[in-house]
Amino acid sequence: MTKEEFINILRSLQLNKKEFAILTNLPYSTINNWGTKRGERILEIPGWVEPFLLYYHKAKKLDYIMEDVCKKFYPKG
Numbered sequence: 855m856t857k858e859e860f861i862n863i864l865r866s867l868q869l870n871k872k873e874f875a876i877l878t879n880l881p882y883s884t885i886n887n888w889g890t891k892r893g894e895r896i897l898e899i900p901g902w903v904e905p906f907l908l909y910y911h912k913a914k915k916l917d918y919i920m921e922d923v924c925k926k927f928y929p930k931g
Contacts (some may be wrong), residue, residue, distance in 0.1 A: 855899045857889025863907050867914070878906070 864874060875882040888899045 855904050857899070860888065860899055860903065863904075867907065867911055877910075 864870060869877070871885050874880075875885050877902055878885075887897050891896055
């Protein structure tokens with residue numbers, strides 16, 4: 855995953871890097887450094903980030919659906 859892809863996915867999920875840092879309990883500086891060049895190498899975005907964001911997206915959709923269902927069947931609860 856490139857830094858651009860990471861940023862675009864965060865935007866699509868309505869998250870920023872600071873919110874992602876809080877969500878993952880990582881230092882903001884670590885996340886901010888991903889995709890930048892250090893010496894001769896680029897600090898890669900860890901492999902777990904992409905699947906994490908995919909499952910985060912699925913969980914948000916499920917929360918939305920569950921809320922809608924609960925309102926339908928339990929309107930006063």
